[in-house]
Amino acid sequence: MSAAAGTDAEWTQLRSVSAHGRSLAVAPRVEPITVDVCTTDPLSRAGIVAQLLPRPEVRLLTNPDSEARVLVLVADAVNDHVRVQLLRAQCTSGTRTVLIATEIDAEQLLSAAECGVGGVIRRVDVTAEHLVDVIISVALGQGHLPGDLLAQLLSEVGRVQREVLSPRGLHATQMSPRERDVLRLMAAGHDTASTAAALSFSERTVKAALHAVMTRYQLPNRTAAVAYAMRQGLI
Template sequence: MTAGAAAGADRLRFRSAAVSHGRGPTAVPRFGQVTVDVRASDPLSREGVVAQLRPRPEVRLLGSPGSEARVLVLVADTVDDDVHVQLRHTQRTSETRTVLIPTQITAQQLVSVAECGIGGIIRRADATPEHLVDVICSVALGQGHLPGDLLAQLFTEVGRVQREVLGPRGWHTTQISTRERDVLRLLAEGHDTAQIAKVLCFSVRTIKGTLQGVMDRFQLPNRTAAVAYAMRQGLI
């Protein structure tokens, strides 16, 4: 094959592997074809997705459910207990990332699947072959995908949980409580234990216990390390 013919073949291959949504083409991932396992709550839904993916050069469908796939495509009408079981099992037992295709999903369900390590979500109505392959390749590369309106719902729901559930109990989504944050902030400003206890109106014993709790939870050797960790993580 001449150099010109080879270049033409390469261009043809790139076009056949491209996915376009007005954002330009998406090339085949650097590791080659993405191995994909498709599962669904009913055979008809599974066969529909398989039929969409089979002709695509970007993916390679695995025939055995037990095979190690880079991406699991999970099709479901709603996010029920069976979906959570499959998501948690995949998260615990493999490095496979999951693309969920639900018919409908609520804000609370969105938070619950996020906790299960979901890689991407596509509504079933939006799951065209091009869009599905685009998301599969992105998720395989370690990226995530969430429709804009669902992302807004996720932010709103996380804020609601913090405001109505965690906040009144002194907890926080950053894994430190309001009291812990206040103690670490004052410690970072140079106050000693007695001064912190006076400012926050707690006993010295309570302040020491609070600091020890942070050090134990994050496996930090001393108070200086606790302050440094909190600052690195943006907690104070």
């Protein structure tokens, strides 16, 4: 079975097993997630590689021509150079991105979301367990944000709506109540199963709503869909 062939349930169980430090023997057999690490300095790369190398859930790529399932990008901040790297990963492959940032504010977070970032971790919060858990989430098409950054993002989205979009009469209106409800729960950290349970939908219905939004607005993943909805003041 290839990494892409693992089901959501299998990877979710693998993530749960990893997070609780139990033997991976109880998890379904799935291929390790292929990961590429990109940094601006050799010391940062060495640190991330040292954390990931012993982990059976991931397989680090050494061939620069190989396409990783997840890119771990380490940067001090979301500047123009980082945005170019993020956009290149989004546009030229199916690779999803985890951003490890030394400093990041709400404006930079919006910029990163627009570039297709699937997960964000502050450098001071990086541990092997946490990083692997986020990589698995992002590989599943889910997202990750620290709670305080989510609060900043919501505040920034509200400011943009009030100060930039509303004065120009701009507001997205082509999203159904069902799609908004799904995205609202996703923004609060729910996965597919818990979103379906909360709304009394099937998981297939939740996935269909997400797919409809991503297709309509040409968004690369769930995180970008949530960020778009928040940026437009829809959730």
